[in-house]
Amino acid sequence: MTRNPLETIMGALVLLVAAVFLVFAYTTADLRQVKGYPVSAHFMKVGGLSVGGDVRLAGIQVGSVTGQTLDPETFEAVVTMNVLEDVRLPRDTRAVITSDGLLGGSYVKLIPGSAEDTLAPGDTLERTEDYQSLEDLVGEIIFLATQPAGAGGD
Structure with missing residues (x-):
């Protein structure tokens, strides 16, 4: 043959x-991890956030997620990330895990505060908001819709 x-x-x-x-x-493709200074944040839920995921400020990538561990005392997820050296974050910056659309992945969104002093390498972001999945949002809407009128619970 x-x-x-x-x-x-x-x-x-x-x-x-x-x-x-x-x-x-x-x-x-920009698949490399960002080189910069390390910071961390504690979350109750990370919702599919993965190592190598983006850290964004005003929609622009300023860092990347470098690790995830579980705090054995509080059972919270500890997310470590690198932030570009030239991005000096105020100490009261908030970290929010959010989704990049319905089919997109999760990323860490940074919302800068107004503090004068900035985070040093190795510091922990104190203000965080956990990931809220689509299922959680739908559940809240159904719960609110099924409550009798005037039963706000306040």
């Missing part, structure tokens, strides 16, 4: 195009 030389050339060409595509995708 002999092979057609045209099939061999076409197979090599397909492999070459695939290799060029992989090199292009790796060099253009």
Whole structure:
């Protein structure tokens, strides 16, 4: 059984195009972790946040998630992240885990405060808001809709 030389050339060409595509995708995708100073934050729920996920300020990536651990005393998720050196965050900055749309992944959204002093490397963000999934939001809406009128509970 002999092979057609045209099939061999076409197979090599397909492999070459695939290799060029992989090199292009790796060099253009920003998959590297941000180099900067480390900060951490404690959350009750992280909702699918993964290591390597974005840390954004005003919608712009200023850092990346470098790790997640569980605090054995409080049972909270401890998220560590690196923030760019030139981004000096006020001490009262808030960290919120949010979703990038219905089908997007989760990321850490930073909301800067107004404090004069800034976070030092290794500091912990004290003000955090946990991830709120779509299921949680729908559950709250159903709960509010099924409450009798005037039963606000206040």
